[in-house]
Structures are given as structure tokens and as C-alpha cells.
Amino acid sequence: MIVLPIAIFRESTGLSGRWQGLNSEGLKRIGIPVLVYGFEEEELKEWPDDLRGVQVLRFERLPESPVVVHCRAFDVFREEALRLGAQFGRMPWAILYLPQGEKSPPEIWSFVDAVVRAGDWEMLRRLLRCPRRFESAEWAEEIPINRLFVLSKPPTAEEILELPLPTELREHIAQCEACQEAFAEALEARRRMARMFCPSPASLNAYFQEAGKALWIRRHLEICPLCRSEAEELFFTLSLPAMTLRQIARDPEQPKFLREWAIRRLQELESGGIAHGGGT
Amino acid sequence: MEAGPERARPDPSLYRRASQGDLEALEWLFEHHWPWVKGMVDCIIFRLPHLGCCEKQDVLNDAGEELIKALRRYDVDQGVRFEAYARPAIRGAIITGVARCLELSEAARHAFPHVFDALEELTQEGVSNPTPSQIQEKMKKKGHPFPLHVIMEVLNRVRLAPLTQGDEDFDPDGIEEERWNPQKGPTDGETIMEDWDCIKGGLGQEEGRKFAVLAILYHGLGYKWDEIVCLLSAGGPSDWAKEWAICIHMGWPHALSCFPGLDDWEEVLCWFKDPPPRLSAVNLRQWYSRRHRELRHKPQ
Numbered sequence: 001m002i003v004l005p006i007a008i009f010r011e012s013t014g015l016s017g018r019w020q021g022l023n024s025e026g027l028k029r030i031g032i033p034v035l036v037y038g039f040e041e042e043e044l045k046e047w048p049d050d051l052r053g054v055q056v057l058r059f060e061r062l063p064e065s066p067v068v069v070h071c072r073a074f075d076v077f078r079e080e081a082l083r084l085g086a087q088f089g090r091m092p093w094a095i096l097y098l099p100q101g102e103k104s105p106p107e108i109w110s111f112v113d114a115v116v117r118a119g120d121w122e123m124l125r126r127l128l129r130c131p132r133r134f135e136s137a138e139w140a141e142e143i144p145i146n147r148l149f150v151l152s153k154p155p156t157a158e159e160i161l162e163l164p165l166p167t168e169l170r171e172h173i174a175q176c177e178a179c180q181e182a183f184a185e186a187l188e189a190r191r192r193m194a195r196m197f198c199p200s201p202a203s204l205n206a207y208f209q210e211a212g213k214a215l216w217i218r219r220h221l222e223i224c225p226l227c228r229s230e231a232e233e234l235f236f237t238l239s240l241p242a243m244t245l246r247q248i249a250r251d252p253e254q255p256k257f258l259r260e261w262a263i264r265r266l267q268e269l270e271s272g273g274i275a276h277g278g279g280t
Numbered sequence: 281m282e283a284g285p286e287r288a289r290p291d292p293s294l295y296r297r298a299s300q301g302d303l304e305a306l307e308w309l310f311e312h313h314w315p316w317v318k319g320m321v322d323c324i325i326f327r328l329p330h331l332g333c334c335e336k337q338d339v340l341n342d343a344g345e346e347l348i349k350a351l352r353r354y355d356v357d358q359g360v361r362f363e364a365y366a367r368p369a370i371r372g373a374i375i376t377g378v379a380r381c382l383e384l385s386e387a388a389r390h391a392f393p394h395v396f397d398a399l400e401e402l403t404q405e406g407v408s409n410p411t412p413s414q415i416q417e418k419m420k421k422k423g424h425p426f427p428l429h430v431i432m433e434v435l436n437r438v439r440l441a442p443l444t445q446g447d448e449d450f451d452p453d454g455i456e457e458e459r460w461n462p463q464k465g466p467t468d469g470e471t472i473m474e475d476w477d478c479i480k481g482g483l484g485q486e487e488g489r490k491f492a493v494l495a496i497l498y499h500g501l502g503y504k505w506d507e508i509v510c511l512l513s514a515g516g517p518s519d520w521a522k523e524w525a526i527c528i529h530m531g532w533p534h535a536l537s538c539f540p541g542l543d544d545w546e547e548v549l550c551w552f553k554d555p556p557p558r559l560s561a562v563n564l565r566q567w568y569s570r571r572h573r574e575l576r577h578k579p580q
Contacts, residue, residue, distance in 0.1 A: 109570050109571060110567060115577075138565060140569075197495065200435075200436060203531065210428070214526070216501060219501045223501075
């Protein structure tokens, strides 16, 4: 049994790159080193051979791989996670290990990234296949909405390499199956939720009628190409008075695209109402 | 909707007895007309997808009370059918009850029944998809001038289906399209995650409201995590609180009805005073991502 403070462990093994490139036979032979917190030695002996528990007694710095936290030690871990969050700007990635029949403690999701039932080794293996799995999923939140809906499902390695992510991370995701899977899942969840934050057509309508005064819609249109496209369609079907159009066109606070639409619409009106060609 | 085409009309003597205080006749007539009233409630409530079960029960109670009042007042010998006599009062009670439950601003609560009336009239005139300005104009003609933002507050809370058979006599299950909020493509309402109620159900009131704030700031308004940290720690620029309130009322009224106080920036700041999440860009993103994952993994 290895029992080490995390600082020594981290430097001596270089967890993040160690097991990548190993095939399943290799992993079985060496065993995935798993940081564990709050486990009894006897409990770890019952774990499968390919999951090698490495006890963490205290955290002197942020571990680079997820920590499997036994439910009984959750309260202590929570304090540690808060301390690390304050000291290093983020909490450690963590998986809660929940014995059969026990319920999750309240508020666990502020402190852990996944919950695994005792004995669900397949799930644990899946979550630990790459130590950067949770980090990859987290970065899916950073993908701009305009990229969100043009990516393949799941995104290809080529597409991932073009995403606005830290270079080293996107290169890792592009070549790591486990991280690609987590990243794709997180992207899908974002897709499902993304348009909760879009203005309704009625709000867009009112926004134009009031010559683009609602700042929140203006902000949203600047980041959401889907709404911008719908707004453009709506803009050219509304019979906005020329005065409102001029107001928009002359207002330097208005986004460029809106001023351009207004100018185009005014030109259409002056030339006798040519149908809108679309596409900005 | 009549009490049912196959059901015989009640004997006029029953109405006479009910109006004279005969409880047995009153009870019988109540039972007889209740499906019609309930249908009216269902049809209006169908358009208000964010009304909870308790509120629906409150509205049903309001409608029931109004039905009893109408039965006591109704004079069968005037030659007017009971449904025609009682409908305006019962409908009014339902709409007033709904407006109360939606926690609308005072102005919007006043405007609420008139917006419904204007929409119905416009539909009957063949305007199937009226603009807010058309609704405003119609209300003005009827002697109910309301500012556009008040009308918008109402429209943002309702899911108004075309009245295909006039009045409330249509089958709610038969509605195929929405007049307002026809959210397209990925916004179709089939996924659970899209629903603020599910965020509240999945994360609970306290964590759900923090998630809602971060989601609106990050995904809705496009602030970066470090900008969000500044807003939450410094309180934002001088007019930020006012701007935030407008933005929530106009943009995310459903979120507000799930998380009361969401429009009050001072209150929002208090929500974030107790860790977690600690106010740093990475911590906020980590917290938000974990909560998002929690929503995905929790059985709905």
C-alpha cells in the first residue's frame, strides 16, 4: 500500500501522461494508479488488480488526476477542497465513492465531478481512463455558441483542433478517446440548454420596434449567431417606420450588423421596397 | 364547450331552485357544469406552461367559486342560456386568478385579461400572428392603453396557441403550433434541460438560482468568467442593478418565476457570499460545469 502526501506523489509518478498509450493488457499488468481518500486498507485490497489505490492523506497541492473520495470522508474532503480552491483558484477533480445502500451527502456536486457506486468498477475505469477527462468536459462550457451548432456529433479530431481552447488541451482531446467522449457529452448537454437564453421572437420584435434599446438583447445578438439570423429574417419582414430605421442606422451604440440592416432596409424603401436578399 | 352534447340540459326548475338557495339543486348543477368550467380552466392554463400544480388548483377554486355565484344569480326565465350568461364572469375569474399566480408586476396584472381579449379578437379578425404593437393598438381601441413593455411582460409568460375553434372550445391536445415563443430547432421544448423548472427540481432552490445567474450572465449575456467575477464581487457599474432587473423581467421571466428575487441584484450578490463557488474565474467555471453535469446525471 502506498500512502503519500499528494505533493510527493505528484512529482514522483507524473500521473497525467503515464498511462496514456498503454493498451488494456498493459493497464491490467501495471494497474491504473488511483488517488483515493478516506478508504481503509482492507477495502482497497478488494479492488480489482487493474485499479491500484494510492492513499492521499493530505493535499499539499492540487492533484493532477481525480481523487476517489469515500463517502465517509466527504466532510473532511469538502474542507480540503475549499482550502485548495482558495489557495489554487480551483478545487481538485473528485469522484465520490458511495457504498451500496448509502445516500449521497447533500451538496456533493459543488465538490465532486461524478458519483460511483461501490463495486461499479466499469464506471470507475471509464471515469479514470484519462486523468484529464473532467477537465476536458469542463472546457466544453467555453465553446462559443456559433461553434456549438456546426460541430459534428461527436466532433471530429480535426474540428476539435480548430476550437478556441488552450492549444495543449485541444491537442490532447483530439487524440484521447476518453476525453473526446467526455467533451462530446458536455457539448451535447450545452446544445440542449443553449437556447434557453435566447430572446423570444416577441422580444426581438419589441426590440426592433423600440429602435434597439434593450441592452440585453443587443448583447445577446452579438454573441448568438442563431438569434442574429432569426432577427435578420424578422427585421426584414417587419414594416418598421423609416424614422425608426434612421434612428438605428445613426446610433453609434448599435451593433454594426444592425446598423447595416437598417441602412439596407432604408435603401430598399427608397428604391420602392425591393425584397430582402438575406445574408449579412 | 357545452356541458356535453350527449347530456340533457338541466330542467329549468333546477336553476330556479338553485337561485332560491336550494343546496341540493345547486350541488347538482355545479356537478353538471363543472366539466365545462374545468375545460375552460384547462384551455387557459394550457397556455401557461410554467404554472405549478398548486397554482392550478387555486385557479380551479376561483373558477368553482365563480360558478356557484353565477348559479345563485342566474335567472333562467330571462331566456339566456346559462353558459352564455356565466361565461364572462367565470373566464374573468380564471384570468384574474392566473394573473395573480404568475406574480406579474401590478401593471402587467391589470393588462393581463385585456391582452387575452385582444389576442382572441385579433385571431377572429384573421390576424393569426399579431405583433405586440398590433395587440397594443387593439387594447388601446378598447380603452385599455398599456405601454409595450407591460404587454411584453405578459406575452413572455404565456404560450398562446391559435384558437382554432373559437373561444375556449378547442381541444388542448390538438394544438400544433405556438403563436409566441415558437423556439426553433434546438430550442424545441422536448428536452428537460431547457426547462427552468427542471433546473430548480434538479439543483434545488439555492443552488438552482446561483446556476441560473451564472447561466444567464455567461450564456445569455455573453460575459466572460472573469467579468462575472468582477460583477459578483464589485456589484457591477452604478446602473447595473436596474439593467439586470429589466433584463430578467424581459428576457427570463420564467427563470424569475422559478427563482423569486432573481431580478434583485443586491439579493443575487448575497446568494454568492457563502462559498462555494469561490469567486474566481476558474472556480466559477468548475462549479458551473459540475452543476451542469449534476443536471445531466440526476434522474428527472
